[in-house]
Amino acid sequence: MQIATWNVNSLKVRLPQVLEWLTQHPEVTALAIQETKLEDANFPQAEIESAGFHVAFAGQKTYNGVAIISREPLSDISINIPALDDPQKRVIAATLGGVRLVCVYVPNGQALDSDKYPYKLGWLAALTTWLQDELARHPHLALLGDFNIAPEDRDVHDPAQWEGQVLVSPPERAAWQDLLKLNLSDAFRLFEQADKSFSWWDYRGLGFRRNAGLRIDHILLSAPLATQCTACEIDKAPRRNERPSDHTPVIATLNV
DNA sequence: ATGGCAGGGCACCCCTGA
Numbered sequence: 652m653q654i655a656t657w658n659v660n661s662l663k664v665r666l667p668q669v670l671e672w673l674t675q676h677p678e679v680t681a682l683a684i685q686e687t688k689l690e691d692a693n694f695p696q697a698e699i700e701s702a703g704f705h706v707a708f709a710g711q712k713t714y715n716g717v718a719i720i721s722r723e724p725l726s727d728i729s730i731n732i733p734a735l736d737d738p739q740k741r742v743i744a745a746t747l748g749g750v751r752l753v754c755v756y757v758p759n760g761q762a763l764d765s766d767k768y769p770y771k772l773g774w775l776a777a778l779t780t781w782l783q784d785e786l787a788r789h790p791h792l793a794l795l796g797d798f799n800i801a802p803e804d805r806d807v808h809d810p811a812q813w814e815g816q817v818l819v820s821p822p823e824r825a826a827w828q829d830l831l832k833l834n835l836s837d838a839f840r841l842f843e844q845a846d847k848s849f850s851w852w853d854y855r856g857l858g859f860r861r862n863a864g865l866r867i868d869h870i871l872l873s874a875p876l877a878t879q880c881t882a883c884e885i886d887k888a889p890r891r892n893e894r895p896s897d898h899t900p901v902i903a904t905l906n907v
Numbered sequence: 908a909t910g911g912c913a914g915g916g917c918a919c920c921c922c923t924g925a
Contacts, residue, residue, distance in 0.1 A: 663915095714923075714924095759925060858912090897913075
């Protein structure tokens with residue numbers, strides 16, 4: 652089966668593209684999405700279910716919001732990081748077969764001197780602590796989402812331009828390494844990949860055409876799942892849609 | 908050095924994103 656992640660930047664705008672993409676990718680069993688920007692009361696549950704999918708969602712007005720769309724029933728759905736008192740809807744988890752899926756929308760951080768930056772680092776620390784328990788309960792675990800971290804300079808179109816900025820700063824990259832220390836593997840780097848592979852391109856300044864992007868959307872796999880992973884790729888096609896999201900999907904193929 | 912573009916809320920300008 653395949654699992655995927657996509658920051659859709661408003662599900663209200665992007666729902667037709669999401670359903671179209673799922674039709675074009677029948678092997679994708681579950682898609683984790685971020686930035687739905689919808690309160691639960693306005694979530695298009697009926698449209699998604701009538702298209703033949705199961706869905707779990709947690710959202711709020713204007714900002715954030717996460718969901719998992721699945722071809723198979725989802726069980727054991729939970730939202731948020733239990734020990735973190737946070738009104739922002741950034742985490743939803745569910746079990747699909749024997750695989751625990753954790754969908755995250757990591758805070759952006761805005762700028763190193765913003766209040767949002769320490770919030771991001773604290774949030775990542777709480778995520779890591781919680782995942783230790785979650786991994787003990789669910790050895791077959793996939794952490795998918797928009798991490799808002801470009802882990803290495805090769806994940807940045809112009810490292811010199813980005814040096815010292817949010818998304819690439821050493822404390823953020825250290826938080827990423829702390830996640831890997833839970834014995835999680837970056838599925839994308841398990842395989843040979845083209846240089847300058849990115850998952851996000853700025854809307855401004857012809858970012859996509861210039862391939863001025865970042866790789867900030869990731870799929871991390873626990874050790875048992877990593878051994879069953881046979882491919883991981885970024886699907887750039889939806890970035891060419893009319894009214895595209897600024898992010899594009901990442902897909903991992905699992906031999907389960 | 909700044910803004911570029913896009914979405915949403917709310918009210919015509921601001922906030923946020925990355």
